[in-house]
Amino acid sequence: MTAESEKPKRDTYRHGDLRNALIKAGLELAREGGPEAVVLRAVTRQAGVVPNAAYRHFADRAALLHAVSQAAIARVARTIEAEQAALPPAADAAAAARGRFRAVGTGYLRFAQEEPGLFRTAFHVPGDLAHAEDDTAAGGSGLTPYALLGAALDNLVETGVLPEDRRPGAEFLAWSAVHGLAVLLIDGPLRDLHPTQAHDAGRRVIDMVERGL
Amino acid sequence: MTAESEKPKRDTYRHGDLRNALIKAGLELAREGGPEAVVLRAVTRQAGVVPNAAYRHFADRAALLHAVSQAAIARVARTIEAEQAALPPAADAAAAARGRFRAVGTGYLRFAQEEPGLFRTAFHVPGDLAHAEDDTAAGGSGLTPYALLGAALDNLVETGVLPEDRRPGAEFLAWSAVHGLAVLLIDGPLRDLHPTQAHDAGRRVIDMVERGL
DNA sequence: TACCCTTGTGTACGATGTCCACATTCGGAG
DNA sequence: CTCCGAATGTGGACATCGTACACAAGGGTA
Structure with a gap:
């Protein structure tokens, strides 16, 4: 042992x-x-x-954990980027923007299910999200998950899918819904859902966000 | 000291x-x-x-923590109940049902802000939500937060506000959004928002849920 | 070559969760 | 009323953890 x-x-x-x-x-x-x-x-x-x-190399355990957390966030970003990269070509710019936006949520949720330990580490207290601007938390494109979400939302506005007056603060709405589901899936009552069902739940939440934004 | x-x-x-x-x-x-x-x-x-x-009295620290967690969940339930009890009289049954539903979210968010330590303890890994059926987690009405949410949704269907075919799984959608925001408010980037702004964010998320359900 | 700053080592301390054997007390059977 | 077993609290011990302090090794630079 x-x-x-x-x-x-x-x-x-x-x-x-x-x-x-x-x-x-x-x-x-x-x-x-x-x-x-x-x-x-x-x-x-x-x-x-x-x-x-x-x-x-680190002031204390907290500092080490923070560095690990940042690295985990970077992996989330990579997963989202991969999800976006795998998107089939869209009919028009608006559809493309929608796809990119949904892929942010889908990738986020997929990471949470595939790597629950890393996911919990990534968004561990305190303020890992707050420091999500550090480039240590960025993926291949140099963007953090949060930045990726923001970019997708901007794109939605540019293509006329999302009215401009609804843009401010929209990341909080989208992030809240998707992150909440992720927590439910990881250690809430939806814990042992079949991956297919989980994917379905993700679709429903993202639908809700799109409708409700 | x-x-x-x-x-x-x-x-x-x-x-x-x-x-x-x-x-x-x-x-x-x-x-x-x-x-x-x-x-x-x-x-x-x-x-x-x-x-x-x-x-x-407890098998180990985990068992003790679980008991504390259940007690904390019960407090969440009480806060929700208080929020619902403080509701002004509504015009009709549909409006009342809406009010009760929104109060679930508002109370939940209020508790998260007023008692972040207890909130984090309440929904601490693993499966506190899963065991949320135990009556040790219930409030004055004997209902857990989750049950309160379910009841409010049922009421929404009864009064014709929510189409019946949208009811299944609706608690997951609502809970995801509100819980996600709570996490953002407690130790995410919305951490130090003024209570008024936080309340506003809560309103927006609940609006989104109502629209998108 | 000689020195010094960086990086890794050794030893030590207080705190934690948990195990085991023992002490105290309550409540019921005789 | 007495005695005895089950429940409850105590005392001491151990491995493990984070961290502080003094020391050792070695690489870069003068």
Whole structure:
């Protein structure tokens, strides 16, 4: 039991890239077990280093967790981008904008289901969403999930799908609905829904948002 | 610093009502600090009892936290009920049903803002929502928050405000939106919104739900 | 080559959750 | 009324955690 973990035995005294190694190990632990599984000692153990070594790169456990959280947010962004990239060609600009908008929600929800541990870590208290502007939380396009949502909404206005006067604050409405569903799906009563049913629930929520925005 | 807490010095060997005392102390700690502040040793300390005494009433810390969580959910229910009770008389049955429905969301959001620690504790992983049927989570009317929402939706159908074919699964839609906003308000980017603005955001989300249901 | 700043190590401390054996008391059976 | 077992609280111990402090190793630069 004790000797199951990797033992990346280092021959050099210096690690070379500890900071990233710690974040990587943190992501692995967060993947199964969520934020509370990101235990400082476990992370350093996995990196083959003594616990205190972490303090050369992070002020404390909270700082480490924050970095891991940012990395997780970046993965959310990537999933959304992938969802958008996989979209079939649309009839017109308006339809394209709608598709891009819906893909934000779909990708977000898909990530929540496929990687619940990372999802919980990504949006862990406090203010991970608030610092969602840091580029450490961005995906391949350099945009955070929040920024991706904003861009999609802008597009909706440009193509005339969404009236301009409804634009302000629209991200809060959309984000609220989709994030709320994600929580329900992860550890609420919709926890063990079949992926197909879950996808269906996602469709319904996004429908509601489109109608109600 | 250390000697600030109450010292309910017991003269009797038996406490008499430890179980409830522990839950009460847990609620106090959860109030400021959320679920992670419900520390077993701190709880027993506050009850004037040795740590191990808790194990006579709860299997482990998780069980204790669960009980505290249920109590917190009950408070959510009470807040919703109060919100509904304070409603002005409505013109007709349909308007009344609408009011009751909106009050569920308003009360929920109010609780989240006024008692963020308890709110986070109430809906803490895992499955507090799933066990939301226990009567330990019910308010004065004997209904849990979830049941209150369901009842309000039923009422909406009865009075013809909501088409019957839209009823199934409607609680998920409504709950998703409102809960998502609550999270945003508590530790998302809307964290430090003025209460008035927050209330406004709540109105907008509930509007969206009504339109989009 | 010599020095110093960065990075990793070792040891130690207080706090936490939980286990085990023991002490105290209440309530019912005789 | 007494005694005894079940319920309840105590005391001590252990592994693990986050973190502080002093020290060691080694790489970059003068």
